[in-house]
Amino acid sequence: xxxxVIIVIGGGITGLTVALELAQxxxxxxxxxxxxxxxxxxxxxxxxxxxxxxxxNNCLVEDTLRQIKYDSPFEFMTHTTISDIRREAESWYVTLxxxxxxxxxxxxxxxxxxxxxxxxxxxSGVVRGASINQHxxxxxxxxxxxxxxxxxxxxxxxxxxxxxxxxxTRPQTRQVKAHGIVVATGxxxxxxxxxxxxxxxxxxxxxxxxxxxxxxxxxxxxxxPSDGRVPQRVAFVQCVGSRDRRIGREYCSRICCGYSLRxxxxxxxxxxxxxxxxxxxxxxxxxxxxxxxxxxxxxxxxLVRGLPGDFYALDEGKISVSYFSEExxxxxxxxxxLVLLTIGLSPQEENPDLANMLGLGIxxxxxxxxxxxxxxxxxxxxxxxxxxxxAECICDAKSAAFKMANFLEGS
Amino acid sequence: xxxxxxxxxxxxxxxxxxxxxxxxxxxxxxxxxxxxxTCTSSCPVxxxxxxxxxxxxxxxxxxxxxxxxxxxxxxxxxxxxxxxxERCPQEIPIADIMTKLKxxxxxxxxxxxxxxxxxxxxxxxxxxxxxxxxxNKKRAKAGLPELPTSCDVVKTLFESETESLK
Ligand SMILES: Cc1cc2nc3c(=O)[nH]c(=O)nc-3n(C[C@H](O)[C@H](O)[C@H](O)COP(=O)(O)OP(=O)(O)OC[C@H]3O[C@@H](n4cnc5c(N)ncnc54)[C@H](O)[C@@H]3O)c2cc1C
Ligand code: SF4
Ligand code: SF4
Numbered sequence: 001x002x003x004x005v006i007i008v009i010g011g012g013i014t015g016l017t018v019a020l021e022l023a024q025x026x027x028x029x030x031x032x033x034x035x036x037x038x039x040x041x042x043x044x045x046x047x048x049x050x051x052x053x054x055x056x057n058n059c060l061v062e063d064t065l066r067q068i069k070y071d072s073p074f075e076f077m078t079h080t081t082i083s084d085i086r087r088e089a090e091s092w093y094v095t096l097x098x099x100x101x102x103x104x105x106x107x108x109x110x111x112x113x114x115x116x117x118x119x120x121x122x123x124s125g126v127v128r129g130a131s132i133n134q135h136x137x138x139x140x141x142x143x144x145x146x147x148x149x150x151x152x153x154x155x156x157x158x159x160x161x162x163x164x165x166x167x168x169t170r171p172q173t174r175q176v177k178a179h180g181i182v183v184a185t186g187x188x189x190x191x192x193x194x195x196x197x198x199x200x201x202x203x204x205x206x207x208x209x210x211x212x213x214x215x216x217x218x219x220x221x222x223x224x225p226s227d228g229r230v231p232q233r234v235a236f237v238q239c240v241g242s243r244d245r246r247i248g249r250e251y252c253s254r255i256c257c258g259y260s261l262r263x264x265x266x267x268x269x270x271x272x273x274x275x276x277x278x279x280x281x282x283x284x285x286x287x288x289x290x291x292x293x294x295x296x297x298x299x300x301x302x303l304v305r306g307l308p309g310d311f312y313a314l315d316e317g318k319i320s321v322s323y324f325s326e327e328x329x330x331x332x333x334x335x336x337x338l339v340l341l342t343i344g345l346s347p348q349e350e351n352p353d354l355a356n357m358l359g360l361g362i363x364x365x366x367x368x369x370x371x372x373x374x375x376x377x378x379x380x381x382x383x384x385x386x387x388x389x390x391a392e393c394i395c396d397a398k399s400a401a402f403k404m405a406n407f408l409e410g411s
Numbered sequence: 412x413x414x415x416x417x418x419x420x421x422x423x424x425x426x427x428x429x430x431x432x433x434x435x436x437x438x439x440x441x442x443x444x445x446x447x448x449t450c451t452s453s454c455p456v457x458x459x460x461x462x463x464x465x466x467x468x469x470x471x472x473x474x475x476x477x478x479x480x481x482x483x484x485x486x487x488x489x490x491x492x493x494x495x496x497e498r499c500p501q502e503i504p505i506a507d508i509m510t511k512l513k514x515x516x517x518x519x520x521x522x523x524x525x526x527x528x529x530x531x532x533x534x535x536x537x538x539x540x541x542x543x544x545x546x547n548k549k550r551a552k553a554g555l556p557e558l559p560t561s562c563d564v565v566k567t568l569f570e571s572e573t574e575s576l577k
Binding site for chain 1: 445446447448449451452453454457458461464494498499500501502
């Protein structure tokens with residue numbers, strides 16, 4: 001009997017969990033990841049523990065990555081996209097394209113020679129994972145390759161002792177016959193546009209929570225980009241990129257209140273002197289134990305109901321933030337050393353194309369919705385469906401895997 | 412008992428009137444306000460005079476206190492800078508609402524003396540700062556062209572506009 005392959009599109013925490021479950025059920029998932037690495041956005045999230053675990057879920061990702069690295073429970077392809085998909089009778093005929101510039105993860109030993117060669121040139125064409133549990137740990141970001149831009153041969157290729165780096169004239173193609181498809185293509189973190197009132201992109205010490213998370217993961221602390229110093233006064237601005245009609249995002253991203261309050265608690269734990277103010281519309285109370293963290297934040301930080309108006313540059317990289325003060329019943333301007341924009345989750349730009357290709361719907365917020373007619377041959381899971389945190393993604397992925405397994409057994 | 416039900420009737424009547432006014436002025440969009448306070452924090456007037464608070468005005472309209480707003484003097488502190496309207500995440504046309512409220516207040520004869528005086532000057536001279544021969548002499552000295560000291564077009568426009576407001 002022919003293997004019943006299930007294509008899992010997207011190698012984030014959702015796609016990886018779906019594949020793990022399917023493999024455990026004796027099925028044959030093939031994870032197709034367009035990026036160079038596995039883990040998606042979740043692989044770069046930091047642990048937000050204080051003197052105790054705050055259940056930010058980020059270690060769950062490590063467990064999953066470790067399992068994949070050491071047990072190789074399923075097949076996956078990185079640097080790969082779907083170029084064509086056809087439905088015939090009960091099967092899908094899928095054309096996959098890898099590269100043309102990519103690292104063959106089966107040959108790669110994670111030695112890092114390519115990364116060093118690229119860094120010596122001051123370029124960032126070879127990218128590195130954020131977790132030691134990631135394999136492949138190195139990959140190619142073709143757009144950032146300075147050698148290709150100069151029309152030269154990439155320096156990393158000949159440095160690789162395993163000959164794992166391929167640079168072909170055309171992408172490598174592969175045809176796969178699949179019996180089911182799981183869409184786990186995730187989300188895009190919101191990035192404020194060029195003109196924005198927060199001063200993002202203009203004032204160096206106004207950054208997104210995603211950038212703060214990456215900093216915490218890399219260096220163990222959230223510091224000021226302008227001088228690397230630990231900030232004294234920090235402002236969080238909630239709902240940036242969510243609940244805003246003007247940018248076409250009317251929905252609440254659901255998880256940002258939770259992750260930002262945890263980040264605030266983590267920062268206070270590390271630097272007890274730090275003075276944190278959180279500007280919010282209303283705090284959306286989702287998830288287990290949330291109330292506990294919320295009460296703790298109320299004790300240790302200042303919560304201001306109302307979003308700020310203007311953000312101006314002051315001396316020494318400080319930012320003046322104006323807001324309506326409830327105590328004084330008037331508008332006041334207060335200086336901050338660092339402003340963190342609590343960004344939301346946006347739908348992937350390609351969702352309409354994917355929906356078209358796979359016969360899915362798009363919901364009013366732009367996320368994917370499984371079509372009624374063919375719900376079981378194509379399953380959508382994780383943040384591709386709408387905002388979720390890692391724990392919810394894992395639950396959703398497991399339920400998607402069961403749905404798919406049921407479908408395969410029925411057919 | 413009797414006076415109680417009388418009070419109810421009066422309140423009900425007032426509420427209906429407020430509702431009617433809100434609908435006639437097409438202010439229903441205030442219902443979609445999140446109370447995020449972006450408008451107030453962005454308002455340059457609230458910095459100087461906290462009596463003017465755009466969100467508070469919208470809430471008053473929503474809670475049936477529109478007549479209090481129309482009788483107020485703080486309504487006239489709005490500079491029509493549109494900072495609130497530009498930033499409102501619910502796209503509520505806040506500055507336009509202030510203008511509608513001011514127009515209605517004007518019709519009710521509630522415009523402050525200063526506003527009326529300014530209106531008369533514009534009507535007469537076509538501009539807020541009237542010019543006379545003295546100004547034109549100074550302009551000529553500075554090498555600037557002469558400007559008309561009255562402006563009938565504005566007067567006509569103005570009359571038809573104030574007619575429509577009545
Ligand atoms: C600032 C910030 C902080 C957060 N902090 C926390 C936290 O503390 N705790 C928590 O639980 N959650 C947190 N989250 C949420 C968390 O990031 C998500 O829940 C989780 O990463 C979603 O996983 P996913 O697999 O659904 O999507 P993704 O991580 O987006 O993965 C999708 C993958 O699919 C790939 N892909 C997309 N399209 C295609 C395609 N067409 N073909 C092939 N591959 C494709 C992408 O390259 C990506 O690797 C945070 C989010 C943000 C923005
Ligand atoms: S979760 Fe909180 S910060 Fe995020 S959009 Fe909802 S209310 Fe705003
Ligand atoms: S900015 Fe808009 S949504 Fe926010 S408080 Fe003002 S009117 Fe309401």
